[in-house]
Every structure is written in C-alpha cells, then in structure tokens.
Amino acid sequence: MSFLIDTSLALVLFSVLIALGAGRLPGLIRVVAFQGIVVSVVPLLIGHNLSAGGIAFTVATLVIRGLVIPLAIYIAIHRRAIRREVEPIVGLHASLLAGLVLIVAATWVGRSFQLPTASDSRLLLPTAISLLVAGMFLLMARRNAIAMVLGYVMLENGIYVVGTTFSLRTHHIVEFGILLDVLAGIMIMAILLQHIKQTSGDVDTSLMRSLKD
Amino acid sequence: MLELVILIPLVTGAAAFALPQRFGRALLVLTGVTHLAASIYVWAARPDALFGAYFAISPEGLLSLLVISLLFMVISIYTTGYLETHPLAGEKVFCASMLLFLATMSMVTISDHIMVMWIAIEATTLASAPLIYAHRSAESLEATWKYVLICSVGIALALLGSVLITISMEVGKVDAPVSFSALTAHATKLDEIWLKAAFVFIVVGYGTKMGLAPMHTWLPDAHSEAPAPASALLSGVLLNCAYLGLFKTHALMQAAGLGHFSGTVLMALGLTSILVAATFIMRQQEYKRLLAYSSVENMGIIALGTGIGGLGAYGAMLCLIHHSLIKSSLFLSSGNILLGYGSRLIKKTGNLAGRMPKTCLAFVGGFVGISGFPPFGLFLGELFIIVAAFRTGHPIVGGVFVFSLCVIFGGFARHVMRLVYGPAAADQNEPIPEKATMFWPQYVLLSVSVLLCFWMPKTLYETIAAAVGYTGGGF
Numbered sequence: 001m002s003f004l005i006d007t008s009l010a011l012v013l014f015s016v017l018i019a020l021g022a023g024r025l026p027g028l029i030r031v032v033a034f035q036g037i038v039v040s041v042v043p044l045l046i047g048h049n050l051s052a053g054g055i056a057f058t059v060a061t062l063v064i065r066g067l068v069i070p071l072a073i074y075i076a077i078h079r080r081a082i083r084r085e086v087e088p089i090v091g092l093h094a095s096l097l098a099g100l101v102l103i104v105a106a107t108w109v110g111r112s113f114q115l116p117t118a119s120d121s122r123l124l125l126p127t128a129i130s131l132l133v134a135g136m137f138l139l140m141a142r143r144n145a146i147a148m149v150l151g152y153v154m155l156e157n158g159i160y161v162v163g164t165t166f167s168l169r170t171h172h173i174v175e176f177g178i179l180l181d182v183l184a185g186i187m188i189m190a191i192l193l194q195h196i197k198q199t200s201g202d203v204d205t206s207l208m209r210s211l212k213d
Numbered sequence: 214m215l216e217l218v219i220l221i222p223l224v225t226g227a228a229a230f231a232l233p234q235r236f237g238r239a240l241l242v243l244t245g246v247t248h249l250a251a252s253i254y255v256w257a258a259r260p261d262a263l264f265g266a267y268f269a270i271s272p273e274g275l276l277s278l279l280v281i282s283l284l285f286m287v288i289s290i291y292t293t294g295y296l297e298t299h300p301l302a303g304e305k306v307f308c309a310s311m312l313l314f315l316a317t318m319s320m321v322t323i324s325d326h327i328m329v330m331w332i333a334i335e336a337t338t339l340a341s342a343p344l345i346y347a348h349r350s351a352e353s354l355e356a357t358w359k360y361v362l363i364c365s366v367g368i369a370l371a372l373l374g375s376v377l378i379t380i381s382m383e384v385g386k387v388d389a390p391v392s393f394s395a396l397t398a399h400a401t402k403l404d405e406i407w408l409k410a411a412f413v414f415i416v417v418g419y420g421t422k423m424g425l426a427p428m429h430t431w432l433p434d435a436h437s438e439a440p441a442p443a444s445a446l447l448s449g450v451l452l453n454c455a456y457l458g459l460f461k462t463h464a465l466m467q468a469a470g471l472g473h474f475s476g477t478v479l480m481a482l483g484l485t486s487i488l489v490a491a492t493f494i495m496r497q498q499e500y501k502r503l504l505a506y507s508s509v510e511n512m513g514i515i516a517l518g519t520g521i522g523g524l525g526a527y528g529a530m531l532c533l534i535h536h537s538l539i540k541s542s543l544f545l546s547s548g549n550i551l552l553g554y555g556s557r558l559i560k561k562t563g564n565l566a567g568r569m570p571k572t573c574l575a576f577v578g579g580f581v582g583i584s585g586f587p588p589f590g591l592f593l594g595e596l597f598i599i600v601a602a603f604r605t606g607h608p609i610v611g612g613v614f615v616f617s618l619c620v621i622f623g624g625f626a627r628h629v630m631r632l633v634y635g636p637a638a639a640d641q642n643e644p645i646p647e648k649a650t651m652f653w654p655q656y657v658l659l660s661v662s663v664l665l666c667f668w669m670p671k672t673l674y675e676t677i678a679a680a681v682g683y684t685g686g687g688f
Contacts, residue, residue: 115380115383115384132373136366139362139366145358148362149362152362152365152366152369155366155369156369159369159372159373159376162373162376162377162380163372163376163379166376166379166380166383171266174267174326174328174329174332175328177328177329177332178328178331178332178372181332181335181336181339184336184339185335185338185339185361185365188339188342188361189361189362189365192342192346192354192357192358192361195346195354196354196358199351199354200351205358208355208358208359210351210352210355211352211355211356211359211433211434211437211438213433213493213496213497213502
C-alpha cells in the first residue's frame with residue numbers, strides 16, 4: 001500500500017507544479033480535479049476509512065471533489081464563453097520556480113515535525129503544505145476570478161489532507177457537513193462568476209475596483 | 214429540544230422558497246416572534262440538546278442567541294415597511310435568505326463541536342451572500358464577490374486551525390470528544406505548540422469574519438451595499454457569531470495555560486482595528502461606510518477587552534450586546550436616509566432634522582450611544598475596558614484606546630452634524646414621509662440599550678459572569 005500512497009502523493013506534488021505553470025483555465029481545472037480525486041482516496045489507502053460508512057463517505061467525497069466541483073466551474077466557463085487565460089500577476093515561469101522552491105521547503109519543513117499518523121509515508125505532510133501554499137499563491141497571483149476559485153479549491157484540498165490523515169477523530173457526518181459547505185460555497189462563487197461575466201464582460205478582478213476608500 | 218432554534222427558521226426559510234412571494238414578509242415576522250419565544254424558552258429552561266455530541270448550551274452562546282433573536286424580531290418588522298417602500302426584484306430569495314441566515318446564526322450560538330462551529334460559521338457566509346447581492350447592481354456584485362471569497366478563504370484557515378486543535382489532541386494523547394466543553398476540561402494535556410499554531414490560524418480565520426483589521430477589507434463594502442435590514446443583521450449579529458468562535462478558542466487557550474499568548478494577540482489585533490477604523494472614519498464620505506468602519510472599531514474594542522480579561526472581558530460582553538442593539542438601529546436609520554435622499558454620500562444629504570425628524574431622533578440617539586456616552590450601555594462596557602487596561606498594567610494600551618475613542622468621536626460627530634443640520638440641496642427641503650414601522654424598531658432597540666444600562670436582570674448578569682468566568686481574571 002505504501003508504494004501506492006507514495007506514487008499518488010508524488011503525482012499530486014507534480015500536479016501542484018503543473019497548476020502553477022498552467023496558462024489556460026481548462027488545464028488548471030483538470031489538474032484540480034485530479035488533486036481532488038487523489039486526496040479523497042488517500043485516507044482509504046492509509047487504512048482509515050475501511051468501514052462501510054467510511055467507504056461510502058470516500059465515494060461521496062470523490063464524486064464531489066473530483067467531479068461535481070470541477071464540472072460546476074467548467075460549465076460556468078463554457079456557458080458564458082469566458083476567455084481561457086488565467087491572467088497571471090506573477091508570471092508563469094516565476095510561478096513555476098516558486099512552486100519548486102515551495103516543494104523543497106515543504107519537504108524540508110515536513111521532516112522536522114513529529115506527527116502521529118497511521119501511515120509511514122513521508123510525503124503526506126509536504127503534499128498537504130504544498131497544496132495549502134500553492135492554493136494561496138494562486139489566489140493572490142492571478143487576476144482571473146476562476147483561477148482564484150480554483151486556488152481556493154486547492155487550499156481546501158490541502159486542509160482535507162491534513163484533516164483526514166493526521167487526525168482520526170472527526171465523525172463522517174461532520175466531515176460531510178464541511179464538504180457540503182465547501183460545495184455550496186463554490187456553487188455560489190460559480191453563480192457570482194456568471195453574473196460578473198454578464199455585468200462587466202470579463203472575469204478579470206482588476207476590473208472590479210469601484211468600491212474603495 | 215435545543216435544536217428548535219435552528220429548526221424553526223430552517224423550516225420557514227424553506228417555506229419562503231416554496232411559497233409565492235407574497236407570503237415572505239408574513240413569514241419573516243412570524244418567524245421573528247416564534248424564534249424569540251423559543252430563545253426565551255431556551256434561556257429559561259436550558260433544555261438538553263438532542264445531538265449532545267454537537268450542540269450544547271454555553272453562557273456566551275445563550276447571550277448571543279437572545280441578542281440575535283431579539284434583533285431579528287425587531288428587524289423583521291422594519292423589513293416589512295422597507296419592502297413596501299422599496300420593493301426588491303428578488304424579494305422571495307431575500308426573505309428566504311434572511312430566514313436561513315437566522316438558522317445558521319442560531320446554529321453558531323449552540324454549537325459545541327469545534328468542526329460543527331466551523332460549519333455553522335461558513336454557512337452564515339453562504340446564507341448571507343444573496344442578501345448583499347439583493348440590489349443586483351455592479352457594485353453589490355463586487356461587494357458580494359469580495360465577501361464570499363475573502364471570508365471563505367479566511368474561514369478555510371480557521372478550519373485548518375480547528376484541524377490543528379485535533380492534532381494537538383493526538384500529540385497530547387487526549388481521549389475526549391472534539392468539543393469546546395470537553396476539551397476545556399482536558400486543556401492542560403493538549404500539546405502547546407500545536408495549540409498555539411491552531412490559535413493563530415483561528416484568529417486569522419474568524420478574525421476575518423469578525424472584521425478585525427487588517428483582515429476587514431470586505432466589511433465596509435458588504436455592509437454598505439446590502440439593503441438596510443441585511444446590513445443591520447450583518448453588523449449587529451453576524452460579527453458576534455464569528456466573535457463567539459474566537460472567544461471559545463480563547464477560553465480553551467486560557468484553560469490550557471496559554472491565555473497570556475492568546476490575550477496578547479487579541480489585544481494587538483483589537484488595538485490595530487481601532488486605529489485603522491479611526492483613520493478611515495475621519496475621511497469617510499459615505500454614511501453607510503462610516504457605520505461599517507464603526508463596526509470594525511467596536512469589534513476591535515471587544516477583542517481588546519477580551520484580550521485584557523477579567524473586568525475587561527466583562528466590559529467586552531457588555532459592548533457585544535450594546536453594539537448589536539445600537540449599531541443595528543443605526544443601520545436601519547441609514548436605510549431610511551438612503552430611501553429618502555437617494556444617495557449614500559454624506560454631502561448629498563443634509564437637514565435631516567427638518568426633513569425626517571423621527572429618523573433623525575433615532576439616528577442621533579444611535580450616534581450618542583455608539584460614541585460611548587451614557588445613558589446607553591456601551592458607555593459602561595468601554596469604561597470597564599479602560600479601567601481594566603490600566604489596572605492590569607497596560608497604561609499605553611489604555612492611553613491609545615482612549616485617544617482613538619476621542620478621534621473617532623470627533624470624526625463621527627463632524628459627519629453626523631453635516632447630515633443632521635447641514636444644508637440640503639436647494640430643491641430638497643420638503644419633509645419626507647416616514648412610516649411607523651420604519652422608526653419604531655430603532656426606538657425599541659435604543660430603549661433596550663438604555664434600559665440594560667440602568668437595570669440589568671440578575672439572570673443576565675449571572676450569565677455574563679459565567680461566560681467571562683472561563684477567561685479568568687477577577688473583577
């Protein structure tokens with residue numbers, strides 16, 4: 001099992017780099033969907049969720065994180081014919097370099113923590129930190145509102161990794177509540193995106209500057 | 214049946230979605246009255262929760278619940294008058310969202326499980342987003358977008374903080390439910406480093422939602438773009454809900470012997486908020502944004518008082534109650550002004566005393582109250598915090614606080630004088646008709662604040678003292 005976990009986590013780390021270097025939205029959405037799928041399965045691979053309820057919950061998480069959320073965002077783009085570029089504030093190459101530095105730093109930091117975990121995988125914490133920070137980075141370094149929403153989804157994925165792998169305590173019903181909140185939040189963001197596109201003709205957040213002091 | 218306070222507005226909210234639009238206003242008032250009755254019942258009988266693992270009664274939660282319930286009842290009456298004068302395009306969604314918003318806020322007040330608390334606070338963001346977007350203008354869209362994105366990201370960090378609390382349980386080998394009440398009993402065994410990290414993330418997360426500077430940037434936009442009844446709810450009670458999350462975490466830190474750390478963080482953030490609010494209030498041009506920055510100031514005062522502890526924390530609780538009462542009355546009055554003058558700019562208003570005398574009385578009364586003058590209750594709260602700051606050996610904090618209060622009063626007074634007695638445009642001097650349902654609610658809210666300043670029921674005093682008791686420190 002350990003081989004499977006490490007491989008999938010390594011793929012997630014790799015996908016963080018792809019996400020930071022992605023110039024177009026459909027690619028970014030696919031990367032985030034892939035991350036959603038992997039982070040939903042990780043608890044199962046570690047052996048946390050091996051009850052009937054746990055497997056049902058994993059499937060639900062997988063469907064929501066891996067399919068529903070990316071599809072909702074994809075449909076929002078498709079229906080409104082939104083331009084497909086991410087409109088970076090920090091250039092793509094610079095972002096990629098930042099991503100590399102981030103992964104190295106996360107691995108280095110991750111080693112210094114002694115965490116109780118059911119798995120001996122050394123990649124869990126670095127992956128979680130990378131997802132968290134890269135999500136924040138996308139939120140700050142992209143002007144396109146959709147890229148920002150995807151950054152938020154990545155951040156959430158990172159928190160999910162921390163929550164499910166390092167702590168065994170939360171009940172499934174509570175985790176499901178969190179998931180529903182995240183889903184509803186992204187649905188609302190998707191609706192707002194469509195309205196933004198309608199009113200200002202683009203989803204470039206630098207156009208939204210009318211409210212200030 | 215503690216969950217009744219969530220279920221009532223949840224059911225009526227769903228009904229408001231399902232039924233035709235004309236039922237919306239009646240449902241609002243009906244829910245307001247029944248919810249208040251349910252909250253008083255909960256206060257008096259202290260019933261057990263059906264789902265004891267997730268919900269429980271706490272003194273600070275009870276206080277917030279009663280304030281939320283009272284405010285919602287009064288605001289629902291105002292809303293009927295507001296919607297008659299100023300019909301909204303999506304009235305059905307507006308009414309339903311108001312009710313769901315009430316349900317989520319009630320859920321925050323009775324949450325005991327750390328994650329359920331987070332779910333409830335995030336749900337308040339989602340339920341209130343349609344309220345801010347009610348006008349469907351480009352500006353309100355921008356405000357809603359900022360609100361949803363900034364608050365969701367902020368609150369995501371609070372989720373990370375909550376997860377870190379569970380990690381501190383794992384590291385400390387604490388075997389207890391993940392609830393505030395259970396953890397406070399085992400607090401000393403929790404791992405210190407992880408708990409400190411958790412507190413930092415939770416402060417940033419719930420602090421964003423509460424409007425503490427420098428994470429307050431969404432607040433003035435959202436509060437000024439929302440229709441008056443929604444602004445009153447956002448400012449009056451939503452901020453309290455986020456504060457509740459922060460307060461409970463601070464109490465947990467206190468029990469773990471880390472109260473000095475968390476108290477210092479709260480004091481620093483509180484003082485920053487007060488100073489930031491002071492600078493923006495001085496040069497503000499719109500009266501709704503002025504009130505919004507005053508909310509930032511008051512949340513700063515509450516965080517400061519909580520951080521100081523003891524008498525300061527008691528003062529903070531008083532401020533929490535009276536800020537809700539007074540600020541929501543001010544936002545309701547600002548709604549009347551906006552409907553009457555048709556502009557948010559202070560310079561486009563004037564002669565409020567002559568044109569809308571009844572609203573003017575409520576507005577000036579609210580201004581006196583929010584500035585911390587007697588006979589309004591905020592006076593006592595702020596006084597206690599100042600006394601506590603000097604008594605616990607923080608003379609500089611106390612000095613900066615008093616100085617900022619003076620600056621804020623000066624800035625606020627200048628704008629209010631312009632609004633109330635300043636010259637109106639030449640063609641605007643006829644009186645503006647005022648509806649009874651649109652000024653009585655403000656009078657009621659202000660009277661409650663005055664009443665509580667002179668006569669505080671024993672049960673209320675005991676509940677506040679019990680809430681503050683967790684945070685330690687004597688009087």
